[in-house]
Amino acid sequence: MVAVSAPSTPFRASAASRAALLGVALYALYALSRLEVSWPRFLTGLDQGARLLGKMFPPDLRKGDILFSGMVESLQIAVLASLLGILISLPLGLLGARNLMPAGVSWTARGVVALCRSLHPVIVAILFVKAVGFGALAGVLALTVGSIGFIGKLFAEAIEEISPKQVEAVRATGASFANVVLFGVLPQVLSRFVGFATYQLDSNLRNSTMVGIVGAGGIGGALFAAFQRFDYGFVFTILATIVALILCAELLTQQVKKVFHV
Template structure:
């Protein structure tokens, strides 16, 4: 492209950051695909107008939110919080060894390969689908939700832990090893201090994410506020739906504020 340029007569002005033909083709293809897919979805103006009037009616019924039925709301929300807390703790506790086992700079290939596959397997299915399977295995209730979110946590932070460990500086590890430290000491004094603050960051992120998901697993019967929300939707009890949604958003915002404080304390 630029190699051949001096031989040819240069145009007087070339706009900067020109796109190559391949890039243009990619954008045209993407646009064509979007049009094709939109046609498949039966996106018509009439449907949009009907939807708008439906939406207006819907919003009208959602406001003002009704907190009259606050007992199931509080109970469900507390259960969601419990699910999120327990799932995060167990998930992080399981992810630490798994992350260590899947770090390719510390472990031989025959250890990292199974550990990585296990973590990838945990990540492959959406928490709600995993929750369905656990509801079948351990029955309705919070336990199924906790187990589903444990799986989700392992899938996500197990991978991040492994990546963080793979990015450490090996000089410190070598120094600790050279002083005759055992393997456990190498981990505690050579590896963990380098990754601890990042682990705190991942852990708090996962807690936020578990909190969001713990409000959802109830839709398939795995405990928490999701069941209340779903049944309110099915009863067209939209002002209660609005109250539940506002509560969920408030709890998530408070949770995020708290995890930010935690990150500040640990400088993550």
């Protein structure tokens, strides 16, 4: 008779991975103790949050002009920043792909992308507010920098994962580098590019409401002012409108993905 060995346990963690998980758990407990996070404090926060929600009803619908102008400006900031970010990220992602570019070029491009990704959009917005003044321009520039940091990295990684056979076949015809990119690279990554771009637009819609808090245009300024006036009814109206806008954007991006089979 042939001895049948017992089946090994699937996905069995190695000693190193278990030690790493234990280390992460211990550090999380240490961080909780250092940050003064406690269950009573959490319960107190729930009670205060419930009272805050109670103050938001009924919603204030009397400031429709402020709400409409702020939301339109936030939408414009998000669309412009996404468009500029995508246009700049395409060449940066191509230059950052290590399977197409020399090491010096790819690392330089990746350094620029990493620099754009290093700071939160609110911090970048503060810098641009100081540079160009209050208003939508600072918001557009701040979100453009953030878009480059996110999309540029994903574009470069997507290009590095393509099959080299199609690229070599196009090169074998004596095509120029531009034609190699157009016919050998782009067809393999177009659907992923569309997915990245639609996600970034969705992200910029959220961030455009946030950078306004520091004076970079959009509905965030009106939201911050409503909080300062304790006008919680109008705060709820703004928040509900932002949620509705994000949901509409999600439905739109889903339709775009279907067109490109993403």
